[in-house]
Amino acid sequence: MPVNSPMLVDIKPVLEGTASNGHQHGTTTNGNGSSKVESQDTSDDDDLPLSQTTRTTDATSVASRSLKRKKAAYAETSSDDDTPLASSPAKPKPNGKGKPKQESSDTGDNYDAEPAPKNGRGRASKPPKKKLKEKSNNSDEDNDEPLKAKRAAGRKRKVKAESGSDAEAPKARGKKVKTEEASDAETPKPKRGKKVKKDDAESKSPTKKGKKEKKEEEQEEIFRWWENGRENGDDSVKWTTLEHQGVLFPPPYEPLPLNIKMRYNGLVVDLPPEAEEVAGFYAALLETDHARDATFNKNFFEDWKNVLKRFPPRDGTKITNFELCDFHPMYEYFEVEKAKKKAMTTEEKKTAKKTRDEMEAKYTTCLLDGRKEKVGNFRVEPPGLFRGRGEHPKKGALKFRVRPEDITLNIGEGAPIPVPNMPGYWKAVIHDNTVTWLANWTENINGNHKYVFLAAGSSLKGQSDMQKFEKARELKNHxxxxxxxxxxxxxxxxxxxxxxxxxxxxxxxxxxxxxxxxxxxxxxxxxxxxxxxxxxxxxxxxxxxxxxxxxxxxxxxxxxxxxxxxxxxxxxxxxxxxxxxxxxxxxxxxxxxxxxxxxMKGLTAKVFRTFNASITFQRLLDAENLEGASLQEKLNAYNAANRQVAILCNHQRSAPKTHDQSMEKMRNKYRAFKYDRMKLRHALFKLDPKYKKKPQYKDDESDLEDDWIVEYEDSLKAKEIEKAEKKFAKENEKLEEDGQKLQKDSVLKERIEEIEKEFQQLAKERGTGKADTKHRSVDKIEEAIEKMTEKIKAFKLQMVDRDAGKEVALGTSKINYLDPRITAAWCQIHDVPIEKMFSKTLITKFPWAMEVEPEWKF
Structure with missing residues (x-):
């Protein structure tokens, strides 16, 4: 049967009962692993079928506490960043167009579910849309303490005062965008005494621009809506014209090589592609905690059996017992393929990325009111197994392949309707300019709506974010x-x-x-x-x-x-x-x-949560006296305040599996810095023994044990020899390319002997309290010691900060609950680069907050 033959499978996972966890791949322990939220913004592997990529999710570890109840697995909190401005599909307008006329095709895709029922017009019935939160006024008062209760003044209920909540929010002040008049500026005159060659000037391509010009050009492309006072209220028009290319569907399933087969009861099973794909979903997760979870296994097997009823093994094998299934051959094949992908050369990776980017290019942007803006999650999630969070009863259930017939497009009236990149018709095409989503569908596991929005840094998303934080600021008045x-x-x-x-x-x-x-x-x-x-x-x-x-x-x-x-x-x-x-x-x-x-108009529990997080953060930052503090001390103070907010909001995460390894690496690096400082001190003592009595130099590095020093110096020697060998090989490659005589091996041998002598000298210096000065003066060594001391102090603070935040998710607060203007103003006051606090993604997400005045307060 062809891969794209029409088929409809009604899968109803059986949730009652507990399936046995034992089967031939030999897992014996149960795991309560949680996984990342099923995201629409997929990774680079998502342009391959899920069965040909391995998505390994780390099991969430649990910090031990002496509690009565069993502790649930931690998972990093999900982001509300993609919450729709109007969270349900809007009803099509009377004059809206129905299904676009496209080339007819009856092809389906594997185990797809039944299409959603449609109304008489050929459009799917949609739930009512939620209204937008209204734009609120803003106040600079800061007179509350969210974590400390205030006693009531009297028994009589007070009436809400007229606070002017509909007043327009103040605009963020900032630099104006450079106009195009610079393009007409005169060509700068050459310096006296130097002639500019005409040929050289003409040879430079006008399309090639320096980094500064590119940066200015990127800034000019940003639509500075916050300077134009462009903000909309409930159910208002969000756009006038909208054109986009729809969504990008994942490629169809590619069957495995004929020699890769799963086994049942020790015998090879010949599965058709439809059943093989679902088996591959499980095989890819074989060595994760998901495959050790009884609920996950039970749900997967029930759904897979439903697929097997429609597409049974071609050799007649009856698969009825999960314990007899052995997915190892498939798993091993996926691991080999994954290793091959990792082993690709840089050039091969660049070529693959270029091909992928060219294929995706048209989906990445849209035209909104004539402006080009980036689209966020334009990729449709591939089929796979639902992972959920914590003890979700549906984890392991099969996520169906999404088809055009499942998707409602929202596009400007009169705009060309995009053609899907797989056979099929869109479920409906509407023209609702009061909502901000571009496409919508409903996933089959929990019946949740999935949306395609503009990217985080878009004007519509920025307006939504600013309205949210202004609403929280308004709460100060009430x-x-x-x-x-x-x-x-x-x-x-x-x-x-x-x-x-x-x-x-x-x-x-x-x-x-x-x-x-x-x-x-x-x-x-x-x-x-x-x-x-x-x-x-x-x-x-x-x-x-x-x-x-x-x-x-x-x-x-x-x-x-x-x-x-x-x-x-x-x-x-x-x-x-x-x-x-x-x-x-x-x-x-x-x-x-x-x-x-x-x-208060527009007040919800989430507004309270945003208000308390931001006002607490502002108060904690203002309470810190950072006069004369180093950059690292400022970073630690900021992160400490962020951690307190994260704890308040319960933004926990499991400590990363590699945390202990990372901390050990940091400790070794810390010791290496102290080793360098020790050698500098000893060099100083060799030049002038009087320095031994000075307090800033006399103390030894107590945590540098002799065994560690020997091991560290041996590792340094090995690295130096390896570096010399690589340099020697590279030099010979260059000589060979130039047609010159190659260096003899004796040259490399001499270099290695020099390295050996140097490290023999280090070995002799151990325990003597003296070291080679390397022809440096006392002043130079003193200066080097001072710099190294500051470096050690800063790195120690980094270690403390890393360890303190191992079980706290700081990113969630920054994305959703902390007004970004607090950080932007704080950075200006304390002369801290905003890049130290915000990732490039957050800077792109909050351009309206980056130019706030230093005096601004939440």
């Missing part, structure tokens, strides 16, 4: 009144009001997420409103212990002292309830957000 109001309601006689006030207390003081109801087929994660009695333990006189799985199955454990009335309320809420009963049975996220909106 937070005192809101706190006083919920403090009053903590004693309300109406149970629903008392419960709502208690949830608001936790959301405000602990930055908890609101939480939503979860179905049985979703991971058991909770937020504030969905806490159960088992998640909260009371400890007299006024401590509460929280222990639950939050977003992405990240464990939240916190013992915190609370207001006595809050302690009393939790005791009341828990009375006559079982452990699995809801703690707040009179509150839902819907009712909570409705109340928050009545307190």
């Amino acid at each position: 937070v005192d009144r809101i706190r006083e109001n919920y403090q009053v309601d903590l004693r309300s006689k109406v149970m629903a009001d008392r419960q709502r006030a208690t949830t608001m207390y936790f959301i405000d003081k602990l930055a908890l997420r609101a939480g939503n109801e979860k179905g049985e087929d979703e991971a058991d994660t909770v937020g504030c409103c969905s806490l159960r009695c088992e998640h909260v333990t009371l400890e007299a006189p006024d401590f509460i212990i929280f222990d639950f799985l939050g977003k992405d199955s990240i464990r939240y454990y916190n013992r915190v002292q609370v207001d006595p009335q809050v302690f009393k309320n939790i005791r009341i809420f828990k009375e006559n309830k079982n452990d699995d009963d809801n703690l707040f049975d009179r509150v839902t996220t819907t009712t909570l957000n409705k109340h928050l909106t009545s307190e």
Whole structure:
């Protein structure tokens, strides 16, 4: 059967029961590995079928703590950076076009699911779109402390004041973009005494530009919307014209070589391509913790058996027992292919990248209101096995191949409709200029909407980010009144009001997420409103212990002292309830957000979270006295503040598997610096023994043991000899190319002998307290010692900072919760390059924040 023959398989994973974990590839232990969120922005390997690439996900380790409950695996928090401005597909307009007329094709792709039902017009029914958060005003007041409760002044509820929340936010001031008048500038005159050759001037291509010119050109291409006051409100028009090339589908599956077959009960199995591809998904993960997880194995095998019913083995083998399956031949083939890819020469890699970039080029940008802007996640995720986070009940289930019939395009009216790069018709084509997504589909595992947006640095995304942080800043004008109001309601006689006030207390003081109801087929994660009695333990006189799985199955454990009335309320809420009963049975996220909106327009639990993160970060940075501090001390202070915010928001991660190895490398490098300083001191002592009595020079490097010094000097000698051999070989290659006589081996031998003599001298110097001065003066050595001392001090700070952040995800806060203007202003005040704080990606994402004034405060 051809690979692209039409086929429809209805796969319903069986979730009940537990499959045996033992099978022929011999895994015996269970793992609770979690994986990265299924991202639309795929890696370079994603232009190959998943079955021909190996995606190995590190198992998340768990930091040991003496706790009553079993600790869940940590996973790095996911980013909300791609949350849609209008998170559901918009309904097509009456005059919108339906399915574009394309070349007819009946071909399907492997084990695709049934197409989504369509309405009478041939378009899929779509859920209503959420409204955008409204642009808010901005204030420079900074008079609150988010982690410290403020007592209510009285029992009477205060009325929300007219704060001018609809006022326009101040624009970020900055440098103006250079105009094109520079192109008409006169050619600079040559210096006196030097003639400019006409031929040389003409030979220079006008297309070749220096780095400075290229940088200026890139800056000119940025649409500076923040200077034009371009910001839109709810349901407003986001664009006038929009053209793009749709999405890029992954290539069809390529069957494995005929000699690569899985085995069942020791015998080779001849699988058709459709079943072989799914088996390959599992084989690629064979040596990961996923393949050791019972739920993952059970879901995979149930879905694969459904595929096998449609596409059974061609040799008649009946596959019914997971324990008898041996995927090792496929796994070994994938490993060989992966090794080949790694072994590619630099030139081969460049050629492959160039080919891929040329193929993807048209999908990477779109025309928005006549401007070229970058598209973010234009690649459609390939089929594979769902990994999920933590103990997700559907991990291991089969993700279907997405086809054009699954995708709704959003494009400007009258714009040419793109042709998909695989056979098929688009599900629908709409022209909704009140939303910012370019394409949308629904994945089959959890029924979640997937979107294609513009890139993080685009104007629309930037406006959304700025509106989010301005809304959080607006909360400063209301937070005192809101706190006083919920403090009053903590004693309300109406149970629903008392419960709502208690949830608001936790959301405000602990930055908890609101939480939503979860179905049985979703991971058991909770937020504030969905806490159960088992998640909260009371400890007299006024401590509460929280222990639950939050977003992405990240464990939240916190013992915190609370207001006595809050302690009393939790005791009341828990009375006559079982452990699995809801703690707040009179509150839902819907009712909570409705109340928050009545307190301040556009206020949600997430706004509170963003506000608390940013205001805490600003306060912590302002509290540091960095006058006279070194650059590394400033970096450590910044990261320490970021860590406190990350802990507040529960942005945890597992310590990287290579952390201990990395720290050992850093310790060795630290010792190497101290070794260099020791040699400099000894050289100084040889020139003038009086320096031994000076306090800055007399102390020995206590952590440099004799055995380590011997080992280190031996490694240095080996490196020097290797370097000499490579240099000798390179010199001979050059001589051969020039047709000259090659150097004799005796030349290399002499060089190696010189190196041996040098290191013999080092061996003689051990324990003498003296070293070769290498013809340097006292002043030069003193200067070198001073520089090395500063280098050692800075590197020590780096080590401390690296180790302190091993279980904290600092990136999530920077991307989603910390107003980037705080960092930009702080960097200007303390003369720290912004590149030390923000990656290139973040600088591109927040161009509107980079030119803020140093005096700016959240």
